[in-house]
Amino acid sequence: MSTPELVTVTIDDRAVQVPKGTGLVETALAAGVEIPVFCYEPRLGPAVGACRMCLVEVEGMPKLQAGCTLTAQDGMTVRTAQTSAKAADGQNATLEFLLVNHPLDCPVCDKGGECPLQDLTFRYGPGRTRMTFPKLTFDKPIPISPTIALDRERCILCYRCTRFSEGVSEDGELVTVNRGAQSMIATFEDEPYRGRFSGNVIELCPVGALTSTQYRFLARPWEIQNVPSVCGLCPVGCNIDVTTREGKVKRVLSRNHPEVDEGWLCDKGRFAFSHPHARDRITEPLRRVRRRGFEELSWDDAVDEAERMLRAAGTRIVTALSGSETIEQAYALGKLLRQGLGAHAAVLPEETSTALDALRLPLSAIRDAELVVVVGDQPVEERAPVVDLWLRAARRRGAEIVTIGPTGSIQTPPGSAPQVCRDLAAENNELGRRLRGGQRSIVIWSGPDGRGGEHIAALAHALGLADVAGSGAFYLPDTPNGRGVADAWSAVADGEPADPEPIALLIVSGDEAAANPGVRALAERAEMVLAITMFQGLAVGWADLVLPGTSYLERDGTYMNLEGRVQRLRRTVIPPAPDELAWLAKLAGRFGVELSPHPSLVFEDVSARLFGGLAFADIAATAALPTRAKAAPRPPLPEPEPQLGGDGLRLLRYRSLFSGAAVERVAELQFQRPAREVEISPEDAAAKGIASGNEVAVRHNGTSVALRATLNRRLAPGVVRIADEHAGDLGARVEVGRA
């Protein structure tokens, strides 16, 4: 790449050299000068110059200029309010104007204390008003969704929120209605803002116009702490700041990791934080008595009981993992069971593979790609939402994004992704040829049955992507830390897992494992069950001993995200029960296994085996991505799956982003959960005489589920789509008819 031309700009008599075209706000920053802004936010696309806060005097231009809309040109001489009376005057007038209708209700405003309007008024504002007429008033606050409240009186019409909705998440749900002085931010009629990323507008708002309903009136900025951590609800691992007050989580904010999330956060990550306070949270160990009855027991008794169960079971133990444990927890469990008892059998949360390590890229590389091909049965936004934002950013930059699947831009039947990989790898495939010849080609597997990334790695190798720096491959796993858990478990010992029969003890680690039908089936066959879960609804009733689990917000430790990046979770609040490591260490001692209760020391142990001795303390707040592995395995291209025969429509089940134990326990997120509906292609709907909104019956083998039909133009004919939680026991082939 050629080095960009440097230009010299003089700002407030300070000369600074920057690459030509650098924004003037950034140029000034490089010179140590602040140009204050409200509407300017480079992540939202080109500057709009809406708020006029950035007025500067530019030599040779007769009128004051909106600094944010200018870029650095050679010889430019700029004066900000610091050295230009004219600019200071302009800025003063701008602020006076912005405050004409602003209610100045700062004492009761959530934004007060962390508000750009307050701060800039303090530094640049007039301090008194000449306006004596009444201010405009509106109904307030208006709930634009159950999670976001809008106060139109406070709005300064900077258009950050609507630009986000139009140009970043591209949901088009939040808009400006009316014109001029009557302009206001609105959704359509009384519809809630339903996007997957809506919460970002709260953080973007430079005043208190858009506030979080969960955080409303709960804290003042000077009595809170922000703890840097990582979201534990999907495999992206967005960096977050967790706001706590008096030992409770009050909100979650994004924390910009430029390679992972660019400062965006999905609504699940942002709003699901209240799940640790759910009513059915387990805070004491529980032992089953008689049939379905339960009694609490002390921690000492619980550890004794667990020891007794482990001794009785010996090697005949199966451990079912969730993929939401920290690397340290999984390693600790493995150490206790594998080293202490020789019990090697485990149900891992999902298949994992090291094959993609040779094709590693930061997620931000998607934005810079020329051509991205996404294969698989599930939409990216349901599995790894922020990846969807990177794809949209790439498309806006001119990249071509091709999705191949049942809801893709190229429609294929469910289960055809292995065949698609083979086709793309073939010499004569046009799309494959372009991927092969490109300098920035990326392939992504989004859906189940990807063999932990092996299939997409095989395609990427066949296309030669491992040898091109800007090209690579991603796999979107099911669980937030499935790879970390699997790697940690296998790093503990070399013993061969032999499936015990009968199973003497099933250990269920985590709520996801407890909700897994496969694990429940194992529990039926096990003589004893020990579960580690957070919530009553899951294992209580069939586990003999339940030990309280913790949330990702309550743990110190590490997760490995889908890129292969090891990131730090921090304990943001103290859990209501000892965390897993504390009692695992105690239990391990009874079996002669040395295990520290401190995550940093456990990590040291893991790191020596898995991460080349990376020190816990060296994992940066914005963690680095390891370089590409040279020796990763090169799997063969996948064998095509036989297409499912039979009559009727092919049922495609999907797991909605807004599902799972955490989301189910957050009242404000209920409106986001998938509706009781079946998506059907317009072709199939017409053939069956079904219109959008009709009540229909979906039948399979004697079972029938009543749902509302909704037409999905992007869905391949012959396929219907239903969210997992509404699909019941329906099989792969279904009949759909008017109810």
Next chain:
Amino acid sequence: MSTEALVDQIRAIAEQYPERESAIMPALHIAQERYGWLPPEALCEVADALELTPAYCKAVASFYDMYHLRPTGRHLVEVCTNVACALVGAQQVVEAFEAELGLRAGETTEDGEVTLRAVECAGGCGYAPVVVVDHRYREPVRPENVPAIVEGLRRAP
């Protein structure tokens, strides 16, 4: 016109634009012709036809003066009150209509016959003040011309 026909007509127009969403203005006009104004369901139909969101359609429709987000009467009287017309007495013309019709600008007569609106520039600055009656320009209109115009509307079929 059925919903399907409306959607088909809008899609046919959208074909003529390089970007589908550029057809939003004619699409809103077609929908307004069908309903007489733009109720929420009309905005949803336009959105569906152009694969936009209803919110986006509302944003555009509420920006421009020629789209009606409230029902209008059988006849529509629009008085331009922008600078050129205002300088030569548009306000007096509005007031004359208000007096003659017994309503305020923005309202519809109780019998649903006439809606009076004060609008932004109608593009007839050379012949100010401009009054647009049922989409036909009358210019220049003085307060003394107003009773005859209203009388004409009352007698119109």
